[in-house]
Amino acid sequence: MTTRIRVLVVDDSALVRRLVTTALAEASDLEVVGVAKDGVEAVEQVAALAPDVVTMDIEMPRLDGLGALTEIRATHPRLPVIMFSTLTERGAAATLDALSRGASDYVTKPSNTGRIADGIAAIRDQLVPRIRALVGMRKLAPAGGRDAVRRPPVTVAPARASAGRPDVLLIGCSTGGPDALARLLPRLPATLGVPVLVVQHMPALFTTMLAERLDRDAALTVREAADGDAVRAGEVLIAPGDFHLRLRSSAGQVRVALDQGPQENFCRPAVDVLFRSAAEVYGGRALVTVLTGMGQDGLEGARVLSAAGATVLAQDEATSVVWGMPGAVSMAGLAQDVLPLEELPARITRALS
Missing domain, CATH: 3.40.50.2300 (Response regulator)
Structure with missing residues (x-):
């Protein structure tokens, strides 16, 4: 009924x-x-x-x-x-x-x-x-x-040989993401040692103000990404609304490339776009974190990064506003850990130390 x-x-x-x-x-x-x-x-x-x-x-x-x-x-x-x-x-x-x-x-x-x-x-x-x-x-x-529908059990990805210490932290989120980011980023130390790239599904202007608010509370520098930005350790770059964020490497420097290509998963920016481009630049030397969000954006990109040897983390269902994005990654068996939001900062810091 x-x-x-x-x-x-x-x-x-x-x-x-x-x-x-x-x-x-x-x-x-x-x-x-x-x-x-x-x-x-x-x-x-x-x-x-x-x-x-x-x-x-x-x-x-x-x-x-x-x-x-x-x-x-x-x-x-x-x-x-x-x-x-x-x-x-x-x-x-x-x-x-x-x-x-x-x-x-x-x-x-x-x-x-x-x-x-x-x-x-x-x-x-x-x-x-x-x-x-x-x-x-x-x-x-x-x-x-x-x-x-009753969910299949979550399969945690098996331990495997590491691709090496991650050189970048990638975060994807949607519904519930602004609050999740506000609770996660301030708990990451200024000495994190790697750049952080974030895709949050939001319109233009909203992402600008989100970055400004997060920057006030975080030890890391948080700002909205601009085309051509150098990707540097200690900085959090948030994809601007209505633009895909890709990474490009030239002469040993990783830079941001923004474009208004077709939507993916009905989204622009899309998490999958960032994740795939990061795989081209960093291979398996990436730490992937998928937070609360509706839909499955990030699943295929996480699959590519996981196959290259990247570590994938997902927010658990109990602390997610919507367990669509992290649930898709978790049920596909791609996540090494599926954790409550409050445990993710320590897990991220540990993986990058």
């Missing part, structure tokens, strides 16, 4: 509420059980309706989305909350604040809601997969929800 996913839609705009409810109504496994016009109503509706997931606007009267999120988290720490954001500097900052307060994920509002059909399609394509990924494990059998 199919259990439908119950959604509460929160937005002060009647047009946006209409777009969201119409988009969700097209999915047979989703049911909009209520709407709220501000944060006060949202908190009340969560208590009254017990939804499986909440979509939350940020800027609202009486109580904004950040305030409502804080109140909801106090009583419902694991309820998935997806924020609606604008592609502006203010919207990016508010979204990152929301993610740091426990928001599960975010979607960007359509830039032009003049054409209703286009707005509905844009919301549906972003929102429905996220709802299914975030709620799938909590429901008995949501239609089309792969996460609801």
